[in-house]
Amino acid sequence: MIKVVNLCKSFSDQVILENINLNITKGEIHGIIGSSGAGKSTLLRCINGLEPYQSGSVKVDGVEVNTLPLQPLRALRKKIGMVFQDFALLENKTAYDNVMLPLQCWNVDKLTRHQRVIELLTLVGLLDKANDFPKTLSGGQKQRVAIARTLALKPDIILCDEATSALDPQTAKSILSLLQAINLQTKITIVMVTHQLEVVKAICHRVSIIDNKTVALTAPVIDVLLQEPAAYRKLIGSTVFELPDNQTCLKIICTDSTADQQILSILAQQLHLNFQVINAKTENCNGHSLTIYYISFIISELTHVCYFLDEQKIRYIHIKSVITNNEVVDVL
Structure with missing residues (x-):
């Protein structure tokens, strides 16, 4: 599904990622964890083609991201949804309109758009908030709208960039349960970038630890907790x-x-x-x-x-x- 080989990414003279190797399989929830500034978010942006990289390879479904022309890159991004820490909702649009926006951008017909938005707002438990604006919604409700919007185009992959970091523990738990349910129901691949170990423990099947600009470890979460390898102990003490x-x-x-x-x-x-x-x-x-x-x-x-x-x-x-x-x- 996602294969990263010897990826190197720099901003000017500052090396952010160096020889990153990562293999994320279809249908899994994969955690990427590391200290602040480790390059986790940059790695996500390389995967969805928002950031070019100097060397190495990033392939999604066998397609090299870095060399794609504009139109094929657009088509690839359609298959990859993003969920952000700050929700990234349009404040002047209702929950309904925020979810509908990607469908409008891709010229989906009006009836199909409406049916899809109703389906997704029902899925995330916010059908009764369809006509509410973001400023009237709680943080958890905003993130649910953002998740519904991410699902609008039926992506194969969801990239979550600190999706629960701005939420209180109980709300974060409910968002993680929602993502887990979506994964079980649709078999969609979810990549969770986080600095919170509790997120990884709650829903991830495998985890990769980024340390010193590279992937120090990739393993099933249960094995990491049981064996406490060196990279994990360095992260937690x-x-x-x-x-x-x-x-x-x-x-x-x-x-x-x-x-x-x-x-x-x-x-x-x-x-x-x-x-x-x-x-x-x-x-x-x-x-x-x-x-x-x-x-x-x-x-x-x-x-x-x-x-x-x-x-x-x-x-x-x-x-x-x-x-x-x-x-x-x-x-x-």
């Missing part, structure tokens, strides 16, 4: 525990199954393991609940505990805090 020399630490990841949730009791009762829970947290990942425990115990028990967890098919990561020259380093 390392989990570091200062342990005595004879102690070690395991990160144990439990799913929402009853067997997993009882693992600490089993370790205490069956292995007679003397351990301490030094941290615990719950993560929600695309509808799945994960409970994560960090436990410490005597290092001589490590092999025995790991063997037992392997037998029980419980996911875990061995973490050992190392202190050198007053610097604490996480070793997995």
